[in-house]
Amino acid sequence: AELAKIVNRSAKILRIECAPEGAMEIASRSRGTPRIANRLLRRVRDYAEVQGDGAITHAIARFALDCLEIDPLGLDLMDRKYLSVMIEKFGGGPVGIETMSAAxxxxxxxxxxxxxxxxxxxxxxxxxPRGRVATPRAFTHLGLKVLREGGPQGDLF
Structure with missing residues (x-):
């Protein structure tokens, strides 16, 4: 709600017509960060001007953010790629940062x-201490079956 106020305030400064529902949609995908909310507002505005009448409605905001591949939880394409590589190539971890960097x-x-x-x-x-590990939330967010807690090899004992 606080971030939606920031989006509405920025919209007024930029002279953008923005419905409260549109501001909420932008705010909900902004990772709780005003700087990201303002960046997304400008991107959605550009989309609204080209595809619509310039006004940001809930539908326009949702569609524009979907086109930008920012999901409802604020994850972008690279975030989802990070999670999918960790899960699909490394069984959910543990995996070191250098290995993730190379992959x-x-x-x-x-x-x-x-x-x-x-x-x-x-x-x-x-x-x-052994590296990064994907949590069950990562699996479910990507629509994948959660591996056993012990990882792909199971528990040692």
């Missing part, structure tokens, strides 16, 4: 500073 062709710093904080905060991954 994704992405710099370690980008993964650690941009993608992992939100994935950790939202409970999609955990950091363990």
């Amino acid at each position: 994704l062709s992405e710099e370690r710093g980008t993964l650690e500073d941009v993608h992992e904080p939100y994935l950790l905060q939202e409970g999609f991954i955990q950091r363990t």
Whole structure:
């Protein structure tokens, strides 16, 4: 709700007509971050001007954010790719950051500073002494069957 107020305020400053439901949709996919909310507002505005009459409705916001591949929980394409690589190539982990970096062709710093904080905060991954591990929430979000708690090899004892 607080983030929706920020989106509405920014819309007024940018002279964008934005319905409250449209602002809520943008806010809900903004990872709780005003900077991201403002960036998404500008992207949705561009879409609304090209595909609609310039006004941001709930339907326009939802469709534009879907086109940008930002899901309802705020995960973007790279976040989902991170999770799917961890699960499909490495059995959900544990997997080291260097291995993930190589598998994704992405710099370690980008993964650690941009993608992992939100994935950790939202409970999609955990950091363990042995490496990163996908949580059951990551499996269900991607529509995959959750592996046993012990991982692909099961528990040791």
